[in-house]
Amino acid sequence: MGDSLSLIFAFLAIITVSRVLKFYSGLTAVSKLPGPRVPFWPYAIPGVLIPTTWWNPGESYHWINRFSVYKYFGSEVFSIVPFLVGPPGIYISNLDVAHQIVGNGRSALTFVKSKSSPYLLEFWRSNIIYSQGDVWRKHRRVLGPAFHNTLYADVWSRTIQAYHDMVAAEGWHELNVVDIPILAILIIGKCGFGFPFDWTSQAPHPNGSMSIQESIRVVTSNAALMTSPKWIQKLPFNVFQKVWSARDELMQFLKEQVAERKTALSGFPKESEERSKDMFSMLVSANEAESEKLKLSDEEVVGNIFAMLFAGNETTAYAIAAALGCVSLHQDIQGEALKQIEEVVGYTRDPTIDDYPQLSKVLGILFEALRMFPIGHMILREAGEDTTLTIPNPTGQPGSETISILKGTKIIVDMVGVQYNPRYFDEPEKFKPSRWEGISADSETFTAFSFGPRTCIGRKFAIVEAVCWLTMVLRDWRVEPLMRPEETEEMRSRRALDARAGITLNMALLLTRFSLSLFVNCQDDDHADDHQTPVCVGSGTCRTMEALVIDIQQEVHTSRDAEKTAEVYNTNADAD
Numbered sequence: 001m002g003d004s005l006s007l008i009f010a011f012l013a014i015i016t017v018s019r020v021l022k023f024y025s026g027l028t029a030v031s032k033l034p035g036p037r038v039p040f041w042p043y044a045i046p047g048v049l050i051p052t053t054w055w056n057p058g059e060s061y062h063w064i065n066r067f068s069v070y071k072y073f074g075s076e077v078f079s080i081v082p083f084l085v086g087p088p089g090i091y092i093s094n095l096d097v098a099h100q101i102v103g104n105g106r107s108a109l110t111f112v113k114s115k116s117s118p119y120l121l122e123f124w125r126s127n128i129i130y131s132q133g134d135v136w137r138k139h140r141r142v143l144g145p146a147f148h149n150t151l152y153a154d155v156w157s158r159t160i161q162a163y164h165d166m167v168a169a170e171g172w173h174e175l176n177v178v179d180i181p182i183l184a185i186l187i188i189g190k191c192g193f194g195f196p197f198d199w200t201s202q203a204p205h206p207n208g209s210m211s212i213q214e215s216i217r218v219v220t221s222n223a224a225l226m227t228s229p230k231w232i233q234k235l236p237f238n239v240f241q242k243v244w245s246a247r248d249e250l251m252q253f254l255k256e257q258v259a260e261r262k263t264a265l266s267g268f269p270k271e272s273e274e275r276s277k278d279m280f281s282m283l284v285s286a287n288e289a290e291s292e293k294l295k296l297s298d299e300e301v302v303g304n305i306f307a308m309l310f311a312g313n314e315t316t317a318y319a320i321a322a323a324l325g326c327v328s329l330h331q332d333i334q335g336e337a338l339k340q341i342e343e344v345v346g347y348t349r350d351p352t353i354d355d356y357p358q359l360s361k362v363l364g365i366l367f368e369a370l371r372m373f374p375i376g377h378m379i380l381r382e383a384g385e386d387t388t389l390t391i392p393n394p395t396g397q398p399g400s401e402t403i404s405i406l407k408g409t410k411i412i413v414d415m416v417g418v419q420y421n422p423r424y425f426d427e428p429e430k431f432k433p434s435r436w437e438g439i440s441a442d443s444e445t446f447t448a449f450s451f452g453p454r455t456c457i458g459r460k461f462a463i464v465e466a467v468c469w470l471t472m473v474l475r476d477w478r479v480e481p482l483m484r485p486e487e488t489e490e491m492r493s494r495r496a497l498d499a500r501a502g503i504t505l506n507m508a509l510l511l512t513r514f515s516l517s518l519f520v521n522c523q524d525d526d527h528a529d530d531h532q533t534p535v536c537v538g539s540g541t542c543r544t545m546e547a548l549v550i551d552i553q554q555e556v557h558t559s560r561d562a563e564k565t566a567e568v569y570n571t572n573a574d575a576d
C-alpha cells in the first residue's frame with residue numbers, strides 16, 4: 001500500500017514538474033506576450049470539444065470576443081499559453097504583423113502551414129492548400145492558368161441559368177413557402193469542373209451508391225473526420241461507413257475525370273476554341289504542357305480538384321447567405337442596391353458580366369457581410385524556425401516592439417480580430433457597405449480572402465458568383481427577416497448577427513433556420529404599399545412568399561424538408 005502511494009505521488013510529482021516546465025517554456029516561446037493562461041490549447045483535444053468558458057477559450061474564443069480581447073490585453077497581439085495540453089500560440093489582429101506572417105518578404109520556411117490545421121487535407125495527397133515551398137509553387141503555377149476571364153464569364157452566365165432553374169423548379173412564383181438552397185456547389189461543379197450537374201437532377205455515379213453531389217457533400221462536410229488520426233478512422237461505427245464510401249467514390253470519379261479530360265484535350269490543338277475552358281480541363285491542359293519535372297501526377301491533380309471543391313463550395317455559399325442575412329436587417333441599404341440594379345440592368349434583361357463593374361452597391365454588401373462574417377476566420381501558421389515579430393504599439397502610440405518567437409509556436413492571423421479592429425474600420429460592429437465605395441473588387445484593402453503570395457486563388461470566382469446571384473435575388477425580391485414569437489427587433493438582430501466558428505465561420509441564421517420573407521417587387525397601383533419597381537416582375541402579382549435559408553449542405557435539392565419548413569412557417573404565422 002505504502003509503495004503504491006509513493007508511486008502515485010512520484011507520478012503526480014513528475015506530471016506536475018513537466019507541466020510547470022512546459023508552461024514556462026511556453027511563456028518563453030511567445031516572449032511572455034500577455035494573454036490567457038489556460039489548461040488547453042483551443043484547437044487541441046480536449047480544448048476544442050469544450051465550449052468557450054472563462055477557463056477554456058475553445059475554438060470560438062476569437063469570434064465571441066472579437067476585438068474586445070485585444071482591448072483587454074492592451075495590444076493587437078496576444079498569446080495563449082496552455083499549462084496542460086497543447087502548444088503556445090499567438091493571435092494577431094494587426095495587418096502589419098499579419099503581413100510578416102503571410103505576406104512577401106520572409107523565407108517560405110519561417111512561417112509554415114500548421115501540421116494540425118484542419119485545412120491541410122493531407123489525406124487527399126499533395127495539393128495547393130496543403131503544400132509548402134517549392135512544391136506549393138509547382139501547384140500554384142499549374143493551377144494559376146485555370147483562373148481566367150473566360151471562366152468568370154462562364155461563372156456569371158451559369159449562375160443566372162441556375163437562378164432561373166431554381167426559381168422555376170422550386171416554384172417560387174406559386175408557392176408561399178420555399179427553401180433557398182444556396183447554389184455554390186452547382187456553380188463550382190459546373191463551371192469549375194464541367195460536371196453534369198443541374199438544379200433538378202443529381203449526377204449519378206456509374207458504379208457508386210450515391211450521386212456525385214451527395215458524395216461531395218458528405219466528404220466536404222466531414223473534412224475534420226478525414227484529417228483525424230488513422231485509429232479514429234478505423235473505428236467500426238456505421239456512421240463512418242457512409243463517409244468512407246463517399247470518399248472512395250469521389251476519388252474514383254475524379255480519377256476517371258482526369259483520364260477523360262486528357263483524352264478529350266488530346267483531340268484538339270492547344271489553341272482550339274473547341275477545348276473545354278472549365279477549371280478542371282484548364283488544369284489538366286496546363287499540366288500536360290509542363291516539363292516532366294514540373295508536372296503534377298494524376299493523384300496531385302485529383303488532390304487539387306478536391307482542394308478547390310472543399311475551399312470553394314461552403315465558403316461562397318456562406319458568404320452569399322451572410323449577405324442575404326445582413327441586407328434583410330437593413331432595408332435602406334437593400335433599397336439603395338435595388339436602385340443601382342434598376343439603373344444598371346433594369347427589368348427587361350438579365351445582368352451580364354459587363355454590368356459587373358457597375359454593381360458596386362452589391363459588391364459593397366458582399367464585402368461588408370464578409371468583413372462582419374469572415375468565412376475564412378483564421379489563417380493558421382506555425383513558426384518553422386526561431387524568428388522575430390515586430391509589433392506596432394497600440395493606435396495613437398508611435399513606435400513598435402520586436403519580440404522573439406520560438407520554433408513550433410502556433411500563429412493565428414485572426415481574421416475576426418482584423419475585421420473588427422477599429423484601427424482599420426470605424427464602428428466595426430455596424431453593417432456599413434458604404435465603407436467599400438471606390439474600392440475595386442481586386443483591391444488588397446479587402447482582406448477577407450487573405451493577401452500575399454498565398455492569397456485565395458478563387459477570390460474572383462467567388463466574388464463574380466456571389467455578386468451575380470445577389471443581383472438576381474435583390475432585383476426580383478425583397479428580403480426581410482422573419483420574427484420569432486415574442487422576439488423584439490433587438491433580440492432578432494442579436495440572433496441574426498451571431499455565428500459559429502468551425503472550419504469556416506457560419507452565420508447563425510443558417511444554424512437556427514432563420515427565415516427570410518421575400519416580396520415580389522411590384523409597382524402595380526393596387527399594391528402601392530409593397531411596390532418597388534416600375535413593372536410587375538415574376539408572376540406579375542404582388543404577393544409575399546416566405547423562404548427559409550436551408551442548411552447549405554443540401555444545396556443540391558434532393559428533398560424538401562416539408563415538416564421543418566411547415567414548423568418554422570407556422571411559428572411565424574403564430575407570431576403574426
Ligand code: HEM
Pocket residue numbers: 119128129140188192307308311312313315316319370374375376378379380448449450453454455456457458459461462
Ligand atoms: C467567399 C468565398 C471564399 C473565401 C472567404 C475564401 C477565403 C480564403 C482564405 C482566407 C484563404 C487563405 C487561407 C490560408 O492561407 O490559410 C484562401 C485560400 C484558398 N482558397 Fe479561398 N476563399 C473563398 C472562395 C474560394 C473559391 C471559390 C475557391 C476555388 C474555386 C477557393 C480556393 C482557394 C485555394 C485553392 C486556396 C489556397 C491558396 C494557396 O495556398 O495558394 N477559395 N481562401
